[in-house]
Amino acid sequence: MKLGCVNDARNVFDYMRDRDTVSWNALICGYSRNGYDFEAFRLFIRMLREGFCPRQTTLVALAPSCGQRELVFQGKSIHGFGIKSGLDLDSQVKNALTSMYAKCGDLEGAELLFQEMGDKNVVSWNTMIGAYGQNGFFDEAMLVFKQMIEAGVEINPVTIMSLLSANANPESAHCYAIKTGLINDASVITSLVCIYARCGSTESAELLYWSLPQKNLVCLTAIICSYAETGNLGLVVEWFARMQQLDMKLDSVAMVSILHGIADPAHMSIGHAFHGYALKGGLDTHNLVANGLISMYSKFKDVEALFSLFSEMHEKPLISWNSMISGCVQAGRASEAMELFCQMKMYGHNPDAITVASLLSSCSQLGYLRFGQRLHNYILRNKLEVEDFVGTALIDMYTKCGSIVQAERVFKDIDDPCLATWNTMISGYSWYGFENKALTCYSEMQGQQVIPDNITFLGVLAACSHGGFVSEGRRYFRMMTEEFGMLPTLQHCACMVGLLARAGLFEEALSFIKNMKTKPDSAVWGALLSACCIHQEVKLGESLAKKLYLLDYRNSGLYILMSNLYAVTGSLKSSYRILNSDMKYQEKTEDKSFETLEKSSSGHIPKTPLSMMLRSTSRPQAKMPICSNLATRKPQLENAVKLYSHIVGNTPKAKWVTLEKLTSLSFFKTFKSAATKMNIWSQNWCLKRNLVGIED
Structure with a gap:
């Protein structure tokens, strides 16, 4: 059994003619130590049926195998058998049962056994300290340790290790180890190294490691894992090299x-190694x-x-x-x-919460609302908890698929939303055009004493930018930097530049960019250029376009923004010239995508389970004709269709175009009312996520 040869030991036991309690105890203990917990309990039942009377040593051997939540009933049965059979439950048996109850999460049972012990030895105290530590009750563990000191019980290395397992702050246990002279014990040093490394105090862990007379694999592994968790791969490689030198x-x-x-x-080579x-x-x-x-x-x-x-x-x-x-x-x-x-599913695996959350993220990327709703129904049918990451994934899916009402329902059903859930709801409101609701949601979040992060303020600033709330945007930006001490990212700065520029405050926007601590990127300059289209600032727009071209000349958004600027000022020839240059650049890279679209439009989709599922879950508006749908909304869109058709020419490519480019052409300047604004947004929502056919 000590060599792990459980089957061989069982064969020897089965061929034994004369079995006694000792042989049964050895077999049960071996199964328990090698991880065959349920089999150990079944052997105990068989032992009783064959008329053998267990002893205290049998219960001590069997108790560790029942130290799991799913085996708590079996553990209580063993305890009940010991009482009913009149066995003398000495301190050794009670210590084993106390540890078993603690591992099962039944602290009440562990406490009752501990209190019933008349003569508590050092093992009893260590077991109770470890019981509290395993279940996260660190203060109670320290209280028992102090009671142990007051009772005059001499602590040993196991006491320090039990205290370390129960203490998120290892300094106090370290002090006791120094005070009692146990700091020279290798097991204590190893435990201290592991707990310091786990807490992120790698410098203290390294100092203790070098004090070890005999370096061991456990300490090296703990230090390497600590550096790996913080992403410090340079030190990971350095300590890994030391491990190789020690032939570990x-x-x-x-x-x-x-x-x-x-x-x-950038660390791909390290990953390959x-x-x-x-x-x-x-x-x-x-x-x-x-x-x-x-x-x-x-x-x-x-x-x-x-x-x-x-x-x-x-x-x-x-x-x-x-x-x-x-x-x-x-x-x-x-x-x-x-x-x-x-x-x-074909292999017979049923999705769990992690699977569902990942699939919901897929629905968010692809815009498959109907399939996302099916996943939601699966969650409800199987009573999966709609909390934390599952609830957040559901809200994210509904908002990105255009169903803000269902996202609100999911959000309201969550009892205690976490920060990620609040962030997703705020961003959803902002993206969907409900700027006031986004700011109200942030206020409710503050009322719940949830501390915001960078993502929170990104959603709030985006809402202010889209809604034109200049004073509120300034206030939230100051709140982020001054009250919460956060460093604004380039995305935050782009939101602020867009907010100021859309309000016509170009000088303030340029001053903001000048005072930025980081070099502005294409998103910042692009936000300013987009505002130039709104206010018809051609000269400023042209100078910004030069900056953007130097930063990222491959970005087609630059050409579209400049085309918009010329279009709203009536310079259709310039608009055509800009878009034509963009199309020539993009022509080579789009050939394959057009071929794929033509195959899809002709119905030649591979008949795989996935293709059938996606076809059944795709939205009805996925392939609606432009002329019959959008041009009827506003006559100006006909000009957009004609202009774009003229650019791509009379080729098969003219039948299938990405409408993100088409609808971004600014022929919408006469749309002023809020209702019309939401109508245009709803069109863009579908268009940005679909490729649709242009009818001749």
Whole structure:
């Protein structure tokens, strides 16, 4: 049993003619120590049926196997048997039962047993300290430790380690270790290194590590994992090299931590190196490591590597499917995520909360409202908790698919929204055109004592920019920088520039850009150029266009904005010239996409389960003709259609165009009323997410 050969030990036991309590205890204890918890309990039942009378040692051997929440009933049965059979429940048995109750989360049962002990030894005190620590009651653990000192019980290294497991602040336990002289114990130093590393105090962990007479793998792994969690890959590599010098090898847990810490595509070479190490050491066969590799490559947006890794996995549990689906979503490949979901169902896996959240993100990217509603119904039918990440994903899906009413319903059903949920709702209101509701939502969030972050203020400033709330925007920007001490990002600055410029405050907007601590990017200058279209500032717009061209000449949005500027001032020839230059540049890159669209429009869609599902869930307005839908809304749109048709020419490409470019042409300057504004927005919402056919 000590060698882990459980089957061999069982064969020897089955061939024994004369079995006694000792042999039964040895078998039960072996099964328990090797992780066969339920089998150990079944052996105990069989032992009783064959007429053997368990002893205290049997209960001590069996109690650890019932230290799980799902086995709490079996644990209570063992305790009840001990009382009913009249066994002398000495301190050793009670300590084992106390530890069992603590691991099952039944602190009340652990406390009752501890209080019933007449003669508490050091193991009893250590067990109770550890019981509170395992369940997150750090103050109670410290109180029991102080009572232990007052009772005159001499502490040992296990006491310090139990206190460390119960204490989020390791300094106090460190002081007790120094005071009692236990700081020289290797197990105490190792525990201190691990807890310091877990808390992020890597400098203290390193100092203690160098005091170890014999360096061990546990300390090295803890330090490496700590640096990996903070993304400090330089020190990860440095400590990994020290591990290699000591002829030590990473285990699967450390490898997973390192892989999760490699998030920047600039560190792809480091990721490839650790992938090679995992292959050489055979760690890639572990599902946890394989999932870590999938997570890493998804951050690199290397979908081919994801599918290669996934295909090589012999066993594909639900967590692996979730990693793949989430990885495709992170890489912006929502269609592949949907395909994986179909395959997952074919393999008999039912989606859990993580799967549903990833699929909802796919629906957000693709705009599949109907499929998102089906997922919502699945959540309700299976009684999944609509809290935190699932609720946030639902709200995000509904807002991005254009159903703000359903997003509001989900938000109201969440009892205690987290910060991410508030941010999603504020951004949804802002994006959907309900600027006042966005600001009201922020006020309600403040009333709930939720501290905002950068994303919160990005949504609030965007609402102020879209709604033209200049004074409110200034106030919120000052609040972000002065009251909460946040450094504004380029996105925040772009919102402020857009807010000021749209209000006609160009001098203040230029002054704001001049005083920025970071160099403005294309988003900042683009916000100013967009405002030039509104106020017909041609000279300023032309100078801004030159700056934007130097920053990012490949961005087609630059050409569209300049075309808008010339169009609203009546310079249609200049507008045509700008758009024509953009189309010539984009022509080569769009050839493949047009071919795909032509195939889709002719109905030649591959008959896969995914294609059938997407066809059934696509929205009715996905392929509506422009002339019969938009041109009837406003006569000026006919000019837009004619101009764009003239640019692309009488080619097959003229039948299928991205209407994001078409509808951005500014022939809407006469639209003033709020109702018309919302009408135009609703058109753009559908158009930005669909490719539609132009009828001759």
